[in-house]
Amino acid sequence: MQKGKVIIQKEQVDQIDNICKKLHNTLTPLQIRNWLENFLPEEFPTALRVIENLKYFTLEEIINEYDQSLRRILDNADEKEKMFLHGLGKFGKSGSSMIYFVRQTPTYKSNEERFKILDNPDKLAEKGVNNNTLVLIDDIIGSGKSLMTYYREQIKFQFAKKATLNIKILVLCVAYMKESLTVLKEGMPDAIIYGTQYVKAFASGSSVFGYRPKMLPVRELCYHYGKNLFSKKDWKTGKTEIHPLGFNKSQSLIVFAHSVPNNTLPIIWSSKNDWFPLYPRNADGKVSRVKEFQKETWLWINIAYKLGIFKTSNTESIYTKNIDFSILAIVRLKKQKRIIPIICQILGITLNQYNEIITIGKERNIFDLNDGLTEYGLAVYEKIKKSLKIHHQEGKREKYNLKQIDQYVPKKFLGKT
Known part of the structure; x- marks a missing residue:
């Protein structure tokens, strides 16, 4: 069958209404129906299964996640220890934007004297970070590779230059993918990550879509359309790689109130090749x-x-x-x-x-x-x-x-x- 006018079954009308409620009414039934037009009619049930399992973080949930983690960080630190907070990436990136949410937390507001915001991570020793804690902040840690690249290029070399530099490094996020822990342990073995752990959407044995026979059709649908929706050029090799299941195969199902990460399945956010997105990124x-x-x-x-x-x-x-x-x-x-x-x-x-x-x-x-x-x-x-x-x-x-x-x-x- 060809793609065309969306004919919704009665049970799917109720299903769409429930999805809208689960996503805090950030989508309308109309937007979901328009999104379904990306697919063949016989694929509608599978497509709806995907968005049924999206996790949408509201503003309150984001602030609450940061607040609980900040409280744990302070509980595990010495009373005189100062926390230097730095949002990952350049200004305007998700990490730097997260500083706003961290500053809204009750823990930050009631312990403001123990925190200091760093706009950039250069010259850490001169900024008083030595013998204290550097907290790297982002909304999500997907594959962990972006974090490792940033750490290697912006922070790690400073330890080599100054042997007496003693800084405890923590990673604070709302969510992180389980697979990122392997990357972090290899490149930042002493770092501790604070946030809620999530597994890949199509992880064998622990997929939210059920055991393998039920999970595979969903994966195949996401891969089939996703391969034409997200690609990224590797500037070192000059090659363009496709990321049909999210950046570096993250397979995330997460959406934030402020944005949707590219770790999330591209069928959710891409507008490439006339695709109608649910939560557009561009x-x-x-x-x-x-x-x-x-x-x-x-x-x-x-x-x-x-x-x-x-x-x-x-x-x-x-x-x-x-x-x-x-x-x-x-x-x-x-x-x-x-x-x-x-x-x-x-x-x-x-x-x-x-x-x-x-x-x-x-x-x-x-x-x-x-x-x-x-x-x-x-x-x-x-x-x-x-x-x-x-x-x-x-x-x-x-x-x-x-x-x-x-x-x-x-x-x-x-x-x-």
Whole structure:
């Protein structure tokens, strides 16, 4: 059979709804259906098995993982020992970004005098790291090879230059793949890793997809499509290698609130060769997803007006339309557990504008004193979501016909051009 229009069986509708809930509503049923169009109809059940087993780390879970590990690190250290924290990679990479989350942990905030952030790992002796602890931070340690390369090129040579350099090295992450331990033990035998261990998706004898006869069809599907979705050039050899099951065969099923690592199966995040991703990694895919979110939110607004949730008497007002859209967009993003900087980025607003919208939302009893959703705010979300589901089941719109929705783009926002 050829790829084409997605015809979903009733049991698969419920399955997709459950997947959305498991992934904290960061995906909509529409996005999953669009993703299924990458496959043949007879492959839908296998494809759905893959995303049923995704692990999505929310902001709260990321902070909690770091907090528990930081507490263990301090418990195992001398009271006077200082911890120097460094995010792996250059500025903007996942490691450096993780410093933000570490600083949000209760353990960091209550012991701030014991921590010091290092923007780069050069000249460690001059920075006072000698006789203390260097904590290398990232979100995930996949194969361990990227960490080893960074350690070898940025840190290891300093020990050779200064024989008296005495630094305890720890690795702090949210998750690490079991196979990375072998690489770390060879290159960093004294290092201790803190995080939650995961096994490869298709590990023999311990696969989340069951024993070998059940696991192999899933692996074959992921490999078949993945081989055309992710390749990387080795600049030393000049050869281009394919990574159908994630970077260096990591076979990860992990997605973070801030990004999806390339260790995860490419069928989840790649947009290469016109593949529709669930969680895009590249800039174009993210921009496309933002536009899609905005279009969907206008559909939510239309339903909100029809249900009488928002008053319709002033719907022609530029200010009112934009505020209604922004409030409902923030409600959706808060349900997805998005952090404030990401919300501002998606909506293209400043922090001050975000706070103004929250204030208006509080006046409407949608947001509470802590800027979270009130019971009424949650009820609004569920009511529109339920109506949207009925709307879709009745088949009134083909793939929601998002292109047919009148989009309003204001010339001014909250009085600003």
